[in-house]
Each structure stands twice: as structure tokens, then as C-alpha cells.
Amino acid sequence: MTHQPQKPSPRPVPPGELRASHDDREAVVDQLRDAAxxxxxxxDELDARLEQALTARTHAELAVLTADLPRPDLPGSQAPLVLKGGISGASRGPGRWEVPGRVIAHGGVGGVKVDFTRVACRLTEVAVEAYGDTSGVVIVIPDGWAADTSGMDPGVGGLRDETTPDRLPGTPLVRLTGSGGMGGVVIRHPNHRERRKLHSNPTQN
Known part of the structure; x- marks a missing residue:
């Protein structure tokens, strides 16, 4: 009985040796321009790094160019957005706005709505702390975004997670924590009325 020689198993590729995509290069270019x-x-240093970024072949070559810069996708590298409902309520969106790595929403007496439907977000995760207080917090995320609500305390008002798990590549994960309080917290995709507005005026700022 003859034994067939075993083929060597392919060597795992270290993450730094993975080939960079056009989107990977563009993300580094944007980060370098922001840093400048x-x-x-x-x-002068910007020009040199941009040239290297546009010709980089691997993730490791790109990582060297931003190793001494703050990471834009890390919560805490940018000041958090704090919304407080107060007496008359508060909202952010649905126009275009810059999304930080962390959002803190206190429903207060008037309630808070955070609408991400028109934002362009390069972050891999967005941490949202929601406290329903008396009147609650509503969070609206685009189709294709997903949410992780496992760290949320529903409180008396409860948590309603009406999102779908169908996350598209390149979109953020919203990691929701906090407490429902008395007013509760809702996270969902756009409703029928909001969808009509999105379709009728897709370029609204």
C-alpha cells in the first residue's frame, strides 16, 4: 500500500500582508488630509504620505502611514455627541452630520430622536448610550446598518429593537447601551413616512 504525499497546507496570511483595496487606500488618504x-x-509630509498611500499594496504599508495619528474609528478619538431632551426635546438629523464614535442621548422630559439615515459614516462601530428617562429615545438607522442591543437595560419603559440583522459590508454596527428608563428606547429603520421623504428628496442636507 502506497501513501500519497500530503500536500502542505497553505500558510495563513498575516493581516498586515493582506492586499489593500481602493477603498482602503482612499480611507487612509482622507485620514491624512484631515490630519494635515x-x-x-x-x-510636505502630507504629499509624501499621500504618494505612498496611493501606491501601497498591503494593509501593513498603509498602517505605517497613520501609525502616529489618532484612529478615527475608535470611540473616544473624537468628542462624543451629547443630546439632552430637556423640556422641549432634542434631535439630530435627518440631515447630513458628522458621526462621532460615541453618542449619548438622554430623553429627559421632551424626548430625543437620533436619525442616521442621511449620514456618510466611515466608522466600523458607533457606540450609542441611550437613557429613556421620562419621554424616551428613538434611534433611526439606515437599511443595511445593524445594531447590537445586548448591553441595553430595558428598564421600566422597555427596549424595542425593530432592526434587521442584514448588515451590508462597509456599514457601521451600532452598539447600544444604557437604560430604557420610564420612557423606553426604540431603535429601528425608517418608517413609511420617513422613507417617502428620503425618496422624494434624496439629496437633502
Whole structure:
């Protein structure tokens, strides 16, 4: 009986050696331009790094270019957005707005609504702390985004998660924590009225 020689198993590729995509390069280019605008690097260094970013072949080559810069996808690298319902309520959206890594919403007496449907977000995760208080918090996320509500305390008002798990590649995961309080917390995709507005005026700011 003859034994067939075993073929060597393929060597796992370290993450840094994975090939970079056009989107990976563009994300680094955007981060470098933002860093120059903030005064973190001068314009001569920006030009040199941009040239390297546009010709980079692997993730490791891209990582070197931003290793000394704040990570834009880490909660805490940008000031959190804090919304407080107060007496008359508060909202953010549905126009275009810059999404930080962390959003804190207190429903208060007037309630809070956070609408992500028109934002362009490069983050891999968005941490949302929602406290329903008296009048509750409503969070609206686009189709294709997904939510993780396992860290949420429903409180007396409860938690209603009406989102679907069908997350599209390249979209953020909303990680929801906090407490429903008396007013409760709702996270959902756009309703019929909101969808009509999105379709009738898709470029609204």
C-alpha cells in the first residue's frame, strides 16, 4: 500500500500582508488630509504620505502611514455627541452630520430622536448610550446598518429593537447601551413616512 504525499497546507496570511483595496487606500488618504488640516502633519509630509498611500499594496504599508495619528474609528478619538431632551426635546438629523464614535442621548422630559439615515459614516462601530428617562429615545438607522442591543437595560419603559440583522459590508454596527428608563428606547429603520421623504428628496442636507 502506497501513501500519497500530503500536500502542505497553505500558510495563513498575516493581516498586515493582506492586499489593500481602493477603498482602503482612499480611507487612509482622507485620514491624512484631515490630519494635515488639523496641523498634525505639515503639507510636505502630507504629499509624501499621500504618494505612498496611493501606491501601497498591503494593509501593513498603509498602517505605517497613520501609525502616529489618532484612529478615527475608535470611540473616544473624537468628542462624543451629547443630546439632552430637556423640556422641549432634542434631535439630530435627518440631515447630513458628522458621526462621532460615541453618542449619548438622554430623553429627559421632551424626548430625543437620533436619525442616521442621511449620514456618510466611515466608522466600523458607533457606540450609542441611550437613557429613556421620562419621554424616551428613538434611534433611526439606515437599511443595511445593524445594531447590537445586548448591553441595553430595558428598564421600566422597555427596549424595542425593530432592526434587521442584514448588515451590508462597509456599514457601521451600532452598539447600544444604557437604560430604557420610564420612557423606553426604540431603535429601528425608517418608517413609511420617513422613507417617502428620503425618496422624494434624496439629496437633502
Amino acid at each position: 488640516a488639523e496641523g498634525r502633519i505639515d503639507f
